[in-house]
Structure formats: structure tokens, C-alpha cells
Amino acid sequence: MRYLPxxxxDRQHMLAAIGASSIDDLFAAVPKSVLGTFSPDLPDHQPEFAVEAHMRGLAKANHAAGDGPFFVGAGAYRHHVPATVDHLIQRSEWLTAYTPYQPEISQGTLQMLFEFQTQVANLTGMDVANASMYDGSTATAEAVLMARRITKKNKVFLSGGLHPQYRDTVVTYLSGEEGLECLSPSPEGQGDIVDHIDDDTAAIVIQTPDFYGHLRNVSALAEAAHEKGALLIVVVTEIVSLGLLEAPGALGADIVVAEGQSLGNPLTFGGPYVGLLACREKFVRQMPGRLCGETIDADGKRGFVLTLSTREQHIRREKATSNICTNSGLCALAFTIHLSLLGERGLTRLAKLNHSRAIALADMLEAEGVEVLNKTFFNEMTVRLPVPAVPVVEALAAKGILAGLPVSRLEPGKPGVENLLILAATELTTDADISALVDALKGEIA
Structure with a gap:
């Protein structure tokens, strides 16, 4: 079979068959700014062992998260993943399992997803959770679409504290549609989304801890939204925080979405990760993705089935509740194994350890005169340097210290963010790491 004419x-014939005039038509949805010629610097027509040697050389140029002091967070966090997690997910019955269409031969997969849903519902304080989404950002976009279906309203406000990449994902999902408004960032934690809510609002989207590390008053925001008939969508990018903070569902959230990477899933240079979505039971029919349920078979034995699967609605095309095509099953399994190993007390201890490491980081930074903007934080904070943050981060990276995320990299062109740096500390952050960061910072900003 010939895959490429x-x-x-031949090429023109194939294009004509699908109604395209040129190859460029196939990439019309891709922004021109990211299109271009790419010529990888790889050896040409070499034997396999030579290519392997070349790739090993390229890999050695990487500086991985565990190679030195590491303070990068902003939606993806370095946590310890027990060896048990990796061992179990690589068992063949898990590693090769895919979609549980036939429950009679998929009971193990279905039960795992059921347990995963139970854990997510308990963590978020919600009634029901689905069997995972792609990641936190796309789960947020799905929650916005879900809220618009429920309320029959279009207006949605995204908090300025929402992660910029989550915001951009929502904007992409709703491209060409009216009613979406993105509020200005508030690095100092000032400003409030409450003043923007009116009777035409479908939902407001907040993040806590937010992009800058601030904790939000979920109860007050829920009350303000509900008074106007709007829903409150709460986003959590650091799921470990729910081991210490009160669950959003207990504070009035209607839909909770989160990134589950912190439990069971390493950074892996950006993915794959696992999205979490939970809601009130009365909204379950509008929930995207799939839902596994517990039942009893004809012999009275306990069993598991796909109770709700909006994936099957791809047949309905534009009338479908959601067109998500799969779930992050293996990543969800890793999440479930890690959380099962921790248990409730273990998760609480892990969360307290993360917070204590962040306190140690903030105290040492402030002792050296570095301005910390946060009055509240979990394991992440924003500092204002006296100089632009990007050159400082690059200089420290050259010394083997990955010193957080300059806000300007995700908010290019925004006034007042050039000197802002977001720092995260986890249970893996040592006193020596903090000392190395502070000493190196002093040398760059003196």
C-alpha cells in the first residue's frame, strides 16, 4: 500500500477527492506564525546504531528536573512518584488495555475507572466525576461549554488569575463564538470577578491557588454567582493542595476541573497528563467524557459498566454533548495507584510538607530583600525582582538551577510583568536547593 503519492x-488527484485545492488547505487552521520549514539536524542514511548514538548525544544535552535545584511549577509540578506506580502501570493487562466497550471482558479497567471517579469526587467535594479528560486545560474548556448548555446563557468570565494556557485553550475551543470575556491578570491578588457578574452570565471561572499562587475566597464567589443564576467553575492546577485546603465542592462550586499530574505522573517534558472534571449530580447529563457505574449482573454479582459515554455521541456530530474521543486511562491509573498508596492521611501529610517547603522558600527570599507578592499561598508564589526575570532565569539555568517561570513568557507584552517570577516548592525541594537559589539570585540582582 502506498501511503504517500x-x-x-497522484497528489492532485487525492486533494481533489477531498475537496482541497492544495496541501496548504490542510493546514488552514494552523496559525501562520507557527508554520515554517523544519529541518532537524539528524544524520542522513545512517545505520541504526549510528542514529541511536546521535540521539543519545542529543538526550545528554537535556537538563532534567531532577538534575539540580528546581523551582518550576505553573501548572506542572515535580513530585516524588513511588516506584510501585510505574511497576503496576507497566503490567501488560494495564499497559495494553484501551477502551472498555465490552464490559464482560473489561471488568478490571472499568473498576479502576470507577475507583478513580470515586477518588476525584471525594477530593473535589463533588457528587460525581467522569473517567478523566485529556488534561486540565481542555477540561476547563469542556466545563465552560457544559455551563453554557446548563444555563442556556453564553456570557462567561475568565478570572485574570486563570493560567494563561488554560485561558488560551478556552478561547480556542470557543473560537468565533460571542460571550467570552477574559479579565486582566492580577499578580498582586487584587481585583475581583464579582463586579462583572450579571443576569446574562452563564459562569465565572476562577483558579485556586491561582496562576500567581494566591488562594481565592470560593464561598464568596459562589454566593455572588448563584445570586445571578450563574455557575461557578473552579480550576485547580495543583491537585496536592486539596490535601490541605477545603474542597471546592464544600464551598459552593458547581463544576470543578483540575490537572491530576501531581499524583502518579512525572513531568515527562510536558505530558501526557490527566484532566479531572467533577460536578453536581443534577448536571451529570451535560458532563463530557465517560462515566463508569457499578451494577449487579444476572447472577447477582457486582459488576461495572459504562453508564454514560458521550464519546458515542460523535454520531450526533454538532449535537453531541462533547466530542472528546478518549480518556487518559493509563495516566488516570497512575493517579489512582499513587493516591491509594498515600491514603487520606498520607495526602494530608504530603500537602503539609509542600506548604512548609514553600514557607521556607518565602522566608529565605524575604530575608534577602526579595519581594514576595503573596499574602496567601500553598506551594507556589510570585516574586518581583528589581530586574527583568527572563535574563535572571537564563543565567541561573546556566548554573544548573531551574529558577521558576518568568510571567512574561506566558503573558508576552503585558505591562508590569517583566520582573515577575513564579516559584514553586514541593516535598522534593531541600534546604540546600533553596540556599542555592537565593545565593544565585543575589548575584544576579545585586
Missing amino acids: HSAA
Whole structure:
């Protein structure tokens, strides 16, 4: 079988068959700013062992998160993942399992997803959770669409404290539609989304801890939203924080979405990760993705089935509740194993340890005159340097210290963010790491 036509005539025939005039038509949805020629610097026509040697050389150029002091967070966090997690998810019955269409041969997978849903519902304080989403950002976009279906309203306000990449994902999902408004960032934690809510509002979206590390008053925001008939969507990018903070569902949230990477899933240079979505039971029919349920078979034995699966609604095309095509099953399994190993007390201890490490970081920074903007935080904070943050981060990276995320990298062109740096500390952050960061910072900002 020929996958690529060798002649121009063949290519033109295939394009005509699908109604495209040129190859460029196939990439019309991709912004021109990211299109271009890419010529990888790889050896040409080399034997396999030579290519392997070249790739090993490229890999050695990487500076991984565990190679030195590491303070990068902003939605993806370095936590310890027990060896048990990796061992179990690589068992063949898990590693090769995919979609549980036939419950009679998929009971193990279905039960795992059921347990995962139970854990997520308990963590978030909600009635029901689905069997995972792609990641936190797309789960947020799905929650916005879900809220618009429930309320029959279009207006949605995104908090300025929402992660910029989550915001951009929502904007992409709702591209061309009216009613979406993104509020200005508030690095100092000032400003409030409450003043923007009116009777036409479908939902407001807040993050806690937010992009800058501030904790939000969920109860007050829930009350303000509900008074106007709007829903409150709460986003959590650091799921470990729910081991210490009160669950959003207990504070009035209607839909909770989160990134589950922190439990069971290493950074892995950016993914794959696992999105969490939970809601009130009365909204379950509008929930995207799939839902596993517990039942009893004809013999009275306990069993598990797909109770709700909006994936099957791809047949309905534009009338479908959601067109998500799969779930992050293996990542969800890793999440469930890690959380099961921790248990409730273990998760609480882990969360307290994360917070204590962040306090140690903040105290040492302030002792050296570095301005910490946060009055409240969990394991992440924003500092204002006396100089632009990007050159400082690059200089420290050259010394083997990965010193957080300059806000300007995700908010290019925004006034007042050039000197802002977001720092995260986890249970893996040592006193020696903090001392190395502070000493190196002093040398760059003196």
C-alpha cells in the first residue's frame, strides 16, 4: 500500500477527492506564525546504531528536573512518584488495555475507572466525576461549554488569575463564538470577578491557588454567582493542595476541573497528563467524557459498566454533548495507584510538607530583600525582582538551577510583568536547593 503519492498528479488527484485545492488547505487552521520549514539536524542514511548514538548525544544535552535545584511549577509540578506506580502501570493487562466497550471482558479497567471517579469526587467535594479528560486545560474548556448548555446563557468570565494556557485553550475551543470575556491578570491578588457578574452570565471561572499562587475566597464567589443564576467553575492546577485546603465542592462550586499530574505522573517534558472534571449530580447529563457505574449482573454479582459515554455521541456530530474521543486511562491509573498508596492521611501529610517547603522558600527570599507578592499561598508564589526575570532565569539555568517561570513568557507584552517570577516548592525541594537559589539570585540582582 502506498501511503504517500510519488507524483504530482497522484497528489492532485487525492486533494481533489477531498475537496482541497492544495496541501496548504490542510493546514488552514494552523496559525501562520507557527508554520515554517523544519529541518532537524539528524544524520542522513545512517545505520541504526549510528542514529541511536546521535540521539543519545542529543538526550545528554537535556537538563532534567531532577538534575539540580528546581523551582518550576505553573501548572506542572515535580513530585516524588513511588516506584510501585510505574511497576503496576507497566503490567501488560494495564499497559495494553484501551477502551472498555465490552464490559464482560473489561471488568478490571472499568473498576479502576470507577475507583478513580470515586477518588476525584471525594477530593473535589463533588457528587460525581467522569473517567478523566485529556488534561486540565481542555477540561476547563469542556466545563465552560457544559455551563453554557446548563444555563442556556453564553456570557462567561475568565478570572485574570486563570493560567494563561488554560485561558488560551478556552478561547480556542470557543473560537468565533460571542460571550467570552477574559479579565486582566492580577499578580498582586487584587481585583475581583464579582463586579462583572450579571443576569446574562452563564459562569465565572476562577483558579485556586491561582496562576500567581494566591488562594481565592470560593464561598464568596459562589454566593455572588448563584445570586445571578450563574455557575461557578473552579480550576485547580495543583491537585496536592486539596490535601490541605477545603474542597471546592464544600464551598459552593458547581463544576470543578483540575490537572491530576501531581499524583502518579512525572513531568515527562510536558505530558501526557490527566484532566479531572467533577460536578453536581443534577448536571451529570451535560458532563463530557465517560462515566463508569457499578451494577449487579444476572447472577447477582457486582459488576461495572459504562453508564454514560458521550464519546458515542460523535454520531450526533454538532449535537453531541462533547466530542472528546478518549480518556487518559493509563495516566488516570497512575493517579489512582499513587493516591491509594498515600491514603487520606498520607495526602494530608504530603500537602503539609509542600506548604512548609514553600514557607521556607518565602522566608529565605524575604530575608534577602526579595519581594514576595503573596499574602496567601500553598506551594507556589510570585516574586518581583528589581530586574527583568527572563535574563535572571537564563543565567541561573546556566548554573544548573531551574529558577521558576518568568510571567512574561506566558503573558508576552503585558505591562508590569517583566520582573515577575513564579516559584514553586514541593516535598522534593531541600534546604540546600533553596540556599542555592537565593545565593544565585543575589548575584544576579545585586
